[in-house]
Amino acid sequence: MASARGRVILAATPLGRPGDASARLREALAGAAVLAAEDTRRLHRLCHDLGVEPTGRIVSFFDANESARVPALLDALEAGDDVLVVTDAGMPSVSDPGFRLVSAAVSAGVDVTCLPGPSAVTTALAVSGLPVDRFCFEGFLPRKAGERRRAVAALADEPRTVVLFEAPHRLAATLADLAELLGAERPAAVCRELTKTYEEVRRGPLGELAEWAATGVRGEITVVVGGRPAAAAAAATAVAPADLAAEVAEREDAGQPRKDAIAEVARARGVPKRTVFDAVVAAKNRT
Template identity: 45%
Template sequence: MRVQPLSWNAGTIVLAATPIGNLADATPRLISAFEQADLIAAEDTRRTGLLRERLGVTRHAPLISCHEHNEQGKAEQIVSRAANGQRVLLVTDAGMPTVSDPGYVIVQVAIARGVPLTVLPGPSAPLLALALSGLPTDRFCFEGFLPRKQTALRRRLEELSSEERTMIFLESPRRLEVTLEALAQLFGEKRSAAVCRELTKMHEDVWRGSLGELKEKATEVRGEIVLVVAGAAPRTPLTPTEAVRLILDRVEDGERLKDAAKAVAAQSGLSSKELYNQALAERK
């Protein structure tokens, strides 16, 4: 296989993945893109400038900031530069633009205006975590960051409790324990998962086990976290009696009766109120 140099037509926007931890993961085509760009749209211009220096880039194109708070306002300006014939490079602080990072709005504006787009592949934390997790990779979904507020978090996890695909989440180390606790309550403590920390960095670490096991380890964690959770077993119709038994089992594991009833109702399609009342009657 021959190495193909970057061939970049004028008036094209390139979305380029940048290293997520290890500088050696920068591809020759990324370095070439930095050299050839007429304009670089960067999530953080200081970090991109430092990356460019560390990669030994000698030609320094102008940098323009493009982050979650200003992308909507900057998209037209950035796409217009490409429409006028400039080579525009779009990068974020780490990983692939648009994947839980800025870039989606720019892509949409470019498509609407007929401005050509291409991509330079590279590191992506969600896919690296999936590969390392040991969980099924044939069908998966990326959920990004979960809601911070408890009510919204529980509601979102209830919606996902019957999801059969492997799920990938991003999480901050400060919230990992809370998130794992909520997952264990809503998905069941025995659901398999993996906590992937500091991927590609010196202190890379992966914990694999059940949600119940992992929540006990998630104290005083540091570094960037990707959480991978196994999907639910294929849904089989539950009788009301089986559903109530499942609720009572979850209650025995420490879950509140109301929460267990909601989760099992979402899984079975049965009425949460009726299951709650039946389970409550059996506990007496």
């Protein structure tokens, strides 16, 4: 008789403080047959901090080897072993390894369950001071400047609160792009080192946050940005693209550089720069 299949268990780990670990996580770390860890050294450190001695087989499971690991993990699941997936912090598969295994397990008819717990996304939302009734999660924005700016521009009309992750060395550039393309006055919060000793939540307009970050910021970063205000959306709807393009053309005729003209028209009309830029491009294509 064939043995029962194992389960994929996605386990949320503490963002910083071991004391945030659940009793179920401790039990799973001690008893799972296979532990797939984003960083095996961090897993051992977490187990030490929790006073847990893993008895199962530990395998590395990170972005670069996730696809290659999936077949062997599926074999273990078919043999009846539970596979516990843990990342460095927070919930696996949320901008962390796990999705490929979950997708393959679901396709194979293998059960997938979750040990809920810490999440940087919901923690940052809760402390941001911004609306949390509706939100969207963008993960990490593209690293290349041009691709990042296009991704940010696509968020200009998003009415929901936006949550994203960013590396500390790219934070200043990302905030500068957000301020330019979404509006320097758009409210936001930069959440640094959540739940840790040096936790910091910096709230304010994107323009001010970009200036603050220009001097350098360290730690794990989650950024929360307010959605497009209803008033701005109404203003954008009320102003015809042709009118925006005409206003830019008038300023250019007076000797103002196009970039500055677009910025001033956007500020005066209360619309994103991208909206004005698109209107200028559309007008140029018609001529």
